[in-house]
Amino acid sequence: MTNFAFDLLHRDPATRARIGKLVTPHGAIETPNFIFCATKAAMKACAADTLRDLGVDIILANTYHLLIQPGSKLVQDMGGLHDFMQWHGPMLTDSGGYQIFAMGHGSISAEIKRKAIPGRRRTLSQITEDGAYFQSYTDGKQIFLTPENSIQIQRELGADLIVMLDECTPFHVDKDYTARSMQMTHRWGDRCIAEFDRSDDGAQKLYGIVQGGVYQDLRREAAEYTASRPFFGTAVGGCLGDTKDAIIEIAGYAMPYVAPDRPVHLLGMGGIEEIIRGVALGIDTFDCVSPTRMARHGWALAPFEPMGRINIRNARYREDKSPLDDTLGNAASGAYSKAYIHHLFKAQEILGLQLLTQHNIAVMVRLMADIRAAIRAGTLPELARRYGVTI
Amino acid sequence: MTNFAFDLLHRDPATRARIGKLVTPHGAIETPNFIFCATKAAMKACAADTLRDLGVDIILANTYHLLIQPGSKLVQDMGGLHDFMQWHGPMLTDSGGYQIFAMGHGSISAEIKRKAIPGRRRTLSQITEDGAYFQSYTDGKQIFLTPENSIQIQRELGADLIVMLDECTPFHVDKDYTARSMQMTHRWGDRCIAEFDRSDDGAQKLYGIVQGGVYQDLRREAAEYTASRPFFGTAVGGCLGDTKDAIIEIAGYAMPYVAPDRPVHLLGMGGIEEIIRGVALGIDTFDCVSPTRMARHGWALAPFEPMGRINIRNARYREDKSPLDDTLGNAASGAYSKAYIHHLFKAQEILGLQLLTQHNIAVMVRLMADIRAAIRAGTLPELARRYGVTI
Numbered sequence: 001m002t003n004f005a006f007d008l009l010h011r012d013p014a015t016r017a018r019i020g021k022l023v024t025p026h027g028a029i030e031t032p033n034f035i036f037c038a039t040k041a042a043m044k045a046c047a048a049d050t051l052r053d054l055g056v057d058i059i060l061a062n063t064y065h066l067l068i069q070p071g072s073k074l075v076q077d078m079g080g081l082h083d084f085m086q087w088h089g090p091m092l093t094d095s096g097g098y099q100i101f102a103m104g105h106g107s108i109s110a111e112i113k114r115k116a117i118p119g120r121r122r123t124l125s126q127i128t129e130d131g132a133y134f135q136s137y138t139d140g141k142q143i144f145l146t147p148e149n150s151i152q153i154q155r156e157l158g159a160d161l162i163v164m165l166d167e168c169t170p171f172h173v174d175k176d177y178t179a180r181s182m183q184m185t186h187r188w189g190d191r192c193i194a195e196f197d198r199s200d201d202g203a204q205k206l207y208g209i210v211q212g213g214v215y216q217d218l219r220r221e222a223a224e225y226t227a228s229r230p231f232f233g234t235a236v237g238g239c240l241g242d243t244k245d246a247i248i249e250i251a252g253y254a255m256p257y258v259a260p261d262r263p264v265h266l267l268g269m270g271g272i273e274e275i276i277r278g279v280a281l282g283i284d285t286f287d288c289v290s291p292t293r294m295a296r297h298g299w300a301l302a303p304f305e306p307m308g309r310i311n312i313r314n315a316r317y318r319e320d321k322s323p324l325d326d327t328l329g330n331a332a333s334g335a336y337s338k339a340y341i342h343h344l345f346k347a348q349e350i351l352g353l354q355l356l357t358q359h360n361i362a363v364m365v366r367l368m369a370d371i372r373a374a375i376r377a378g379t380l381p382e383l384a385r386r387y388g389v390t391i
Numbered sequence: 392m393t394n395f396a397f398d399l400l401h402r403d404p405a406t407r408a409r410i411g412k413l414v415t416p417h418g419a420i421e422t423p424n425f426i427f428c429a430t431k432a433a434m435k436a437c438a439a440d441t442l443r444d445l446g447v448d449i450i451l452a453n454t455y456h457l458l459i460q461p462g463s464k465l466v467q468d469m470g471g472l473h474d475f476m477q478w479h480g481p482m483l484t485d486s487g488g489y490q491i492f493a494m495g496h497g498s499i500s501a502e503i504k505r506k507a508i509p510g511r512r513r514t515l516s517q518i519t520e521d522g523a524y525f526q527s528y529t530d531g532k533q534i535f536l537t538p539e540n541s542i543q544i545q546r547e548l549g550a551d552l553i554v555m556l557d558e559c560t561p562f563h564v565d566k567d568y569t570a571r572s573m574q575m576t577h578r579w580g581d582r583c584i585a586e587f588d589r590s591d592d593g594a595q596k597l598y599g600i601v602q603g604g605v606y607q608d609l610r611r612e613a614a615e616y617t618a619s620r621p622f623f624g625t626a627v628g629g630c631l632g633d634t635k636d637a638i639i640e641i642a643g644y645a646m647p648y649v650a651p652d653r654p655v656h657l658l659g660m661g662g663i664e665e666i667i668r669g670v671a672l673g674i675d676t677f678d679c680v681s682p683t684r685m686a687r688h689g690w691a692l693a694p695f696e697p698m699g700r701i702n703i704r705n706a707r708y709r710e711d712k713s714p715l716d717d718t719l720g721n722a723a724s725g726a727y728s729k730a731y732i733h734h735l736f737k738a739q740e741i742l743g744l745q746l747l748t749q750h751n752i753a754v755m756v757r758l759m760a761d762i763r764a765a766i767r768a769g770t771l772p773e774l775a776r777r778y779g780v781t782i
Contacts, residue, residue, distance in 0.1 A: 041734065045741040049722055070709070070734045077710060078730050086726050318461070319468060331440055335477050339469050343432065343461045350436040350741060 004160075004205050004232065006263045010376055015391065016255070016282035017375045022263050024090040024160035025203060026082060029057040031263060031284035032371050034270065034364045035092055037292065040065045041075070041085045044292055045353045046361065048087040054330055054358060055365040060092040060287055061085075063153055064099035067143065068136045072156035080158025092161040092287075095150045095192075095209075098237065098267065100132050101168035127167060129184060147191035151206075155199060163235055164192035166209040171239040178213035185211050186225045193229060205232035207265065214241055216253040223257035234258045236283070237267040248277045255281045272303055272367060273389045279371055280380060280391045291364050295356035298345050300324050301363040303387050312356065317342040324359050328366060332358035395551075395596050395623065397654045401767055406782065407646070407673035408766045413654050415481040415551035416594060417473060420448040422654060422675035423762050425661065425755045426483055428683065431456045432466070432476045435683055436744045437752065439478040445721055445749060446756040451483040451678055452476075454544055455490035458534065459527045463547035471549025483552040483678075486541045486583075486600075489628065489658065491523050492559035518558060520575060538582035542597075546590060554626055555583035557600040562630040569604035576602050577616045584620060596623035598656065605632055607644045614648035625649045627674070628658040639668045646672045663694055663758060664780045670762055671771060671782045682755050686747035689736050691715050692754040694778050703747065708733040715750050719757060723749035 003025040010019035020031040036043060036051065038059045043051060051059065061081055066072060078084045081091060126133045131146030145153075147165045154162035166185040169178050189208055196206045208226035212218030226234050236254055240247040251266060258264055263284045269275070270288020278286060291301060298313040302324070310317075317338040324341070326334035332355040344352030367387070374383035384391045394416040401410040411422040427434060427442065429450045434442060442450065452472055457463060469475045472482060517524045522537030536544075538556045545553035557576040560569050580599055587597045599617035603609030617625050627645055631638040642657060649655055654675045660666070661679020669677060682692060689704040693715070701708070708729040715732070717725035723746040735743030758778070765774035775782045 040738040040740060041731075042738070042740040042742045045745070047722070047742060047745060049726075065738075069738050070730075074710060074730070078712060078728060084728070084731050084734075086722070086731075319465060321469060331438070331477070335440075337469060337475070339461075339465070340432075340475050340477075343475075347431040347433070347456075347460050349431060349433040350744065351433045351438060353741065354436070354438065354745070 003202055006233070006261070008261070012280075012375045012378065012380055014378065015280040015380055017279045017371075017380055018282060018284070019372055019375050020263060020284050022090070022284070024205075026088060026090050026160055029090055030372055032275075032279045032368055032375075033057055033285050034275070034368050035060045035265070035285055035287035036361060036364070037062070037287055037289045038085065038087070039289065040069065041081055043357075044296065045350070045357045046292070048085055050358065051087070051361070052089070054361045055369075056089075056361060058090040058092065058285070059087055060094065061157065061159065062099060063093050063096040063150065063157065066093075066157060067096065067145075067153055068138055072153040076156035076158065080156075082158065090161070091159040092207075092265075093154050093157050093159040093163065094267070095154070095163040095165040096145050097132075097150075097166045097209075098168050100134050100145060101170070129187070131165070132167070147188040148195040151192055151195040151199070155204065158203070160204060161207060161233065162196075162204050163207045164189045164209055164231070166211055166237060168238050169211065169213050171214075171242070173213070175213070175215050175218070178211075178215060179218055182211045182213075182218055182222055185209065186222070189225065189229060193231070207231055207233040207235045209238075209267075210234060210236045210254045210258065211238045212254070213239055214246070214250055219250060219253035220257050223254040227257060227259040231259075231262065233263040233265060235265040235267050240269070244271065244273050244277070247274055248281065251278060251283065252281055255283070270364075272301075272308060272387055275367065276371065276380075276384050276387060276389045277391050279375070280384075291360040292357050295360045296353050298352075298356070299360075300341075300356055301360045303363060303367065308388065312338060312341050312352075313345050314342075325363070328359070328362040330358060330362050332356070333362050394593055397624070397652070399652070403671075403766045403769065403771055405769065406671040406771055408670045408762075408771055409673060409675070410763055410766050411654060411675050413481070413675070415596075417479060417481045417551055420481055421763055423666075423670045423759055423766075424448055424676050425666070425759050426451045426656070426676055426678035427752060427755070428453070428678055428680045429476065429478070430680065431460065432472055434748075435687065436741070436748045437683070439476055441749065442478070442752070443480070445752045446760075447480075447752060449481040449483065449676070450478055451485065452548065452550065453490060454484050454487040454541065454548065457484075457548060458487060458536075458544055459529055463544040467547035467549065471547075473549065481552070482550040483656075484545050484548050484550040484554065485658070486545070486554045486556040487536050488523075488541075488557040488600075489559050491525050491536060492561070520578070522556070523558070538579040539586040542583050542586040542590070546595065549594070551595060552598060552624065553587075553595050554598045555580045555600055555622070557602055557628060559629050560602065560604055562605075562633070564604070566604070566606050566609070569602075569606060570609055573602045573604075573609055573613055576600065577613070580616065580620060580622075584622070598622055598624040598626045600629075600658075601625060601627045601645045601649065602629045603645070604630055605637070605641055610641060610644035611648050614645040618648060618650040622650075622653065624654040624656060626656040626658050631660070635662065635664050635668070638665055639672065642669060642674065643672055646674070661755070663692075663699065663778055666758065667762065667771075667775050667778060667780045668782050670766070671775075682751040683748050686751045687744050689743075689747070690751075691732075691747055692751045694754060694758065699779065703729060703732050703743075704736050705733075716754070719750070719753040721749060721753050723747070724753050
């Protein structure tokens with residue numbers, strides 16, 4: 001029990017932003033912070049020791065993907081995720097629920113854009129009170145995920161912070177479906193707690209999830225549910241709307257009702273604007289694949305440029321001797337010219353992905369450090385303005 | 392002129408192996424050594440600072456590829472290859488001749504295996520006394536490479552060591568064609584020297600190339616040609632046969648006749664057996680894409696295993712907790728389990744390529760250090776035996 005703590009060190013008098021210290025058996029981190037996604041027990045194109053060098057504090061891995069390859073039992077036999085991937089800092093796993101939904105129905109972003117995903121197999125077979133049936137995307141094998149085995153699987157994976165199983169409702173469903181789904185998620189939450197308690201050895205802590213779709217009263221009910229149960233932390237999940245304003249509005253429905261002394265995580269949101277506005281609502285941690293996924297598509301985060309990012313493939317960088325950002329203290333951002341990284345993308349060299357991934361990680365690490373400093377100094381509105389965001 | 396030197400520090404009394412010190416404006420290296428291939432001004436999946444950490448002393452880049460993307464003029468404008476790719480050690484560029492041949496007629500290995508390469512466009516248009524016409528593989532643009540502009544292009548790229556243009560004759564051609572081709576290559580060599588002298592600013596040195604196919608008297612004639620001209624170093628190139636024995640036999644045809652006080656490079660040969668046997672013939676440097684290309688196909692060099700390599704994709708490594716080799720002093724070889732790297736390949740994670748690339752580089756770095764130590768100690772035959780090679 002003493003291996004874990006969440007201490008609030010400082011509160012911003014002007015907003016609900018706060019500085020916290022989240023203690024785990026693998027180290028303590030300061031919040032607000034960003035949880036980088038090592039989906040399949042690997043950050044794409046970036047080794048764990050490079051993450052440390054870049055100042056990353058905490059990462060997550062995805063239960064759904066690891067269940068399919070290499071399997072949670074194997075990870076356990078290899079000593080758990082920390083040993084397996086040689087990341088010795090704090091780590092979180094999700095419950096698998098989001099991917100069952102996203103890979104079953106199609107991704108949230110595709111849904112928000114009202115797009116079907118051609119050629120993507122619908123892998124979700126059935127959701128019942130017991131749990132969810134889905135098919136492995138590698139071999140088609142039927143897998144049944146329940147609240148209980150989601151906890152067992154996350155025990156085998158061995159991350160510090162684990163998450164209850166939820167049904168992540170599609171964006172388009174009506175309030176009735178959303179309410180019934182949320183209530184089942186709450187029953188799943190209680191089953192997760194029971195299973196967690198049954199096997200609690202003090203090495204992990206459990207987060208509850210706030211669902212409730214786009215509906216203010218359901219979000220409040222879901223937040224109050226999580227606060228009423230002995231979760232260590234609160235995750236705000238599900239479809240949060242189709243614009244940045246909607247995301248922040250809907251997260252804001254829940255925030256007054258979550259347990260105020262627990263860490264709050266906003267699932268899957270990693271835009272600079274959502275982060276800064278989310279911090280002002282009292283959210284402590286964020287995660288998203290977008291910084292590293294953007295890197296693999298040639299996008300370098302450039303928060304102080306008009307668009308907030310540049311595409312290094314653009315011909316304008318062909319002869320640009322300047323580095324991406326030589327104030328970030330890493331070689332990828334400071335030692336190489338834009339022209340070189342442009343060349344790497346034109347020549348389809350893997351090194352291009354590696355360098356932009358490192359750069360985007362460094363930008364996010366700096367953003368979170370800037371945010372913490374601004375909260376301490378009482379200058380969050382100025383920081384927001386500097387990053388081009390209104391809070 | 393004083394920026395360059397090649398000093399012979401030690402000769403093995405039992406073989407023709409030797410320890411040399413090759414001095415360039417970007418530092419000195421000891422030979423025998425391995426020149427790692429950063430084909431398009433990038434080691435595939437490995438940044439320059441990682442190369443340094445792994446103990447790499449010298450790299451090469453390929454004129455042909457850089458001419459097509461991003462162009463040698465652009466590299467010059469960006470400060471030359473060293474600045475462009477942030478490699479601050481010794482570097483070599485080839486002349487472009489080999490790739491015109493390999494991408495024009497098909498690769499040597501395909502030719503040796505008597506295979507055509509389906510779908511590969513034949514890009515070589517014409518070879519004349521003046522030079523070689525070929526098409527860019529990116530945009531089909533006609534490019535004309537001559538002895539003079541090969542030197543100019545290599546001046547623009549700015550490597551320390553540059554190489555004369557040659558025609559690399561196909562394996563199947565008869566002695567008459569090989570002899571006529573070799574004689575043209577010698578005339579091209581003289582034109583390269585003239586062009587080199589015209590623009591010599593002391594920042595680069597020129598290697599001659601020994602061609603002559605599989606024919607003993609032609610190899611001798613070619614070696615004597617290079618020795619009679621003021622080249623700084625000697626490169627042994629062209630089709631060296633279809634077996635390890637043939638390669639060593641044909642390289643051996645030339646070695647008694649090359650200039651004994653100049654560094655000798657064996658072009659494109661990087662198997663452990665060819666290296667050890669080549670060292671015993673007096674060859675000082677080697678290069679080959681195979682250690683890093685093998686890595687990207689899942690092969691980890693394992694010189695003390697029966698096959699000399701293992702394929703990490705093999706199911707036998709699925710639950711193998713042991714590292715690839717924890718005596719190599721790098722994380723890729725020593726910190727991660729084979730099971731983890733196996734998982735990365737199964738999950739198609741780029742990180743798998745990165746880690747195996749680093750491992751294979753470290754194996755080659757250790758091989759060359761072991762060879763130098765063995766020459767100094769007079770124990771080259773014991774080293775060869777340890778690596779499973781007969782010299």
